[in-house]
Amino acid sequence: MQWDCGGWYAAAMSTKLGITIVGPGRFGSALAVELKRAGYRVREIVSRSGAASLRRARTLARRVRASAVEIGEELNGEIVWLCVPDGAVSSTARALAAKGDWSEKIALHPSGALGSAELKPLRQAGCNLPGNVRQLRKDWNISYLFRFMESR
Numbered sequence: 407m408q409w410d411c412g413g414w415y416a417a418a419m420s421t422k423l424g425i426t427i428v429g430p431g432r433f434g435s436a437l438a439v440e441l442k443r444a445g446y447r448v449r450e451i452v453s454r455s456g457a458a459s460l461r462r463a464r465t466l467a468r469r470v471r472a473s474a475v476e477i478g479e480e481l482n483g484e485i486v487w488l489c490v491p492d493g494a495v496s497s498t499a500r501a502l503a504a505k506g507d508w509s510e511k512i513a514l515h516p517s518g519a520l521g522s523a524e525l526k527p528l529r530q531a532g533c534n535l536p537g538n539v540r541q542l543r544k545d546w547n548i549s550y551l552f553r554f555m556e557s558r
Contacts, residue, residue, distance in 0.1 A: 423512075426483030427472075428452040428498060430462040433516065434489030442470040449483040450475050480506035488515040488525075495524040503527035510534065 425441050425448045427434045438448050448470040453463035455476050467474035475481070478501060490498050495515050502513075509532035513525050525533070 423484040429489035503531035
């Protein structure tokens with residue numbers, strides 16, 4: 407059986423998708439470490455331009471063997487996790503959407519209070535599956551997503 411996700415065919419893929427973590431805080435750090443432990447390639451840790459944020463991003467990037475980049479740079483990960491405070495999800499999505507090709511990316515945020523609408527700028531930029539993980543978990547999309555991720 408093949409799962410089609412925006413033109414990608416899981417049966418033809420031999421490696422797991424690359425991950426980008428936006429926000430090197432507690433959740434972003436824990437997620438990066440666990441995804442790395444599970445065998446995913448964490449490609450980038452994205453931070454704001456402030457000195458403390460950049461320092462956290464560099465420290466985490468060394469730990470998971472990733473690059474530390476500032477928001478606004480083009481991203482290489484196929485799955486982008488927005489691990490930022492709820493009040494920053496929408497503005498972060500707008501900043502990310504302004505740079506690079508989103509047509510072959512999946513963007514997720516873990517907020518329990520916000521929906522997928524916060525990622526509308528990324529959908530408008532071509533993102534195939536912008537979503538809230540908690541909402542996706544409630545229907546078939548989350549199992550689809552994880553089957554897709556595991557097939558890589």
